Amino acid sequence: MKEVKRLKANKTWNQHVVKVENKTLVLEKIIEHSPISRADIAGITGLNKGTVSSLVNELIIENLINESGPGKSSGGRRPVMLHFNQLAGYSVGIDLGVNYILGVLTDLNGNICVEKQTGFTGLDYDEILMELFHIIDALIAAAPKSPYGIVGIGIGVPGIVNKENDILLAPNLNWRNVHLKPAVEEKYGVPVIIENEANAGAYGEKKFGAGKTFDNIIYVSVGVGIGVGLILNGKLYRGNNGFSGELGHMTIDVNGPTCECGNRGCWELYASEKFLLQEARSAGLKNGEEENNASLQTIIELAKTGDAKALDVLDKAGRYLGVGINNIIHAFNPDLVIIGNRIASAKTWLIPPIHQWIENQTLWFSQKDLKISFSDLLAYSAALGVAAFATEQFIKSSLSDEASAL
Structure with a gap:
């Protein structure tokens, strides 16, 4: 019986x-x-x-x-x-950068309804957490009424995230073994996803941006550091333990300076926004009358005027971006390379040296059917990517609730 x-x-x-x-x-x-x-x-x-x-x-x-x-x-x-x-609920997507937080509120189709951003320097984990809460609070307060309300929060971080959503290492934030997920879930009472920001950016571009019609995509996120997200055969590739894409820390100079990660001569030391600003300071570029405080936007504005020093700094960064991208092309044979994050605002001056390096250094058969472009979504790739993860998790859990209740 x-x-x-x-x-x-x-x-x-x-x-x-x-x-x-x-x-x-x-x-x-x-x-x-x-x-x-x-x-x-x-x-x-x-x-x-x-x-x-x-x-x-x-x-x-x-x-x-x-x-x-x-x-x-x-x-x-x-x-x-x-x-x-698409208005049944809303997702929060956060791009938590090294010196900024960009947050978006999206409907279930990924359309941005509200955005909030703040910058910071030299804050510790608890202080960044408070800034993060302020951004999320503002986005939730701005959400229209809906049947499901806030369905989830996705947070992209510039570091190594394991399958349990723990942040093992974020060297540019000086974070090790950080458990951000439970802190955010406890405060807001909704599901939270923590993801490497480059993975999130790659997914954002595949779903909403330049990668919609491509299946093998390399997304290079260039901010203070460099992260890489991989879409292989149409799916986000995370690797054995979720740690794939840390190509900003591949060595391109064995005798180079020491990186925050402990390695020497990492790619991000030569091609990131941080590198650009260091080179700008060394070249004496300035913002107005003040010396040595050039920002990325300052460099771009000077480049628009034909400033030789600004053009030289951007050309150098572009060539080093080409060095790393060349290595990635030879490793993965993608059909699309997307360069994103805040560096995308300088694409006018970075495209020529990158293309020149690839044409001269990449094996001819690896260049066949290869496209190199800058992000359509600019600085929003990662925020939209993690918001999409939150939305998809909500839909999946909503549909499976009746089975799990049995």
Whole structure:
């Protein structure tokens, strides 16, 4: 008798698992092809029309999709069209940089509704946490009313993050073994995702930016340091323990200076925003009448005027970016390299030396069908990427709740 009950329970469980999988598939197709009819969903998914209709009705009740007026007819009755309800909830995406925090509030389709940003220097972990809370508080306060409210918070950080979302090392922040996730979850009571900012940027570009139509993408995030995110065969590649992409710390000069990570001659010592500012100071570039305080924007403004020193600094950084990108191309044979983060604002002057280095140094067959571009999303790649992670986790958990409750 016990065996019969167990078999019935397993059958019930399996039926619910199949239902959740089908429901997920239906919602995915509505998100991808909105507006779409029930009949078209059945045609795309291979599910029968009765199953599609039943699952659609559930999704409407759950406020995840909406119906609109009839669409075009192919000969019979004009079909009712279905739309993903992108305003059912909102996600918070945070790009936590070495000297700034950029936060965005997005709807469930990744559209930015509100953004907040702050800069800082020399703050410790607790002080940065307070700045982070201020940004998140402001974004949540600005969120419109919705059925699900804030569905999750994603935070991209410039460091090594393990599969448990712990920050093992963020050398430019001087962080080691930092548990940011529980601190944020305890305060806000919503799911939190912590991700390496370059991984987040790569995903943001794949989903919303220059990488939409590419499957093998290298995203090079150039800020105070350099991080690399990898999209391989259409999926974010994290490596064995989640530590892939730390290519800003590959050695390009064995006799080079010591990096914050403890290695010598790291790529980010020669091609990052930090390097640009050091070179600008050494060249005597200045902001107005003040010496030695040139910012990235100062360098760009001087370059616009044809300032020889500013142009030389940017050319040097571009060549060193080309050195690292060349190594990455030979390792991964991508079809697209995207250079992003704040350095993208200087693309006008960085493109020529990067392209020249690649043309001269990259093996000819690795250059075939290769495109090198700067981010379409500029500084928003990582924030949008982690917001998308939070949204996708919400949708997945919402659809699986009924199965997990059994």
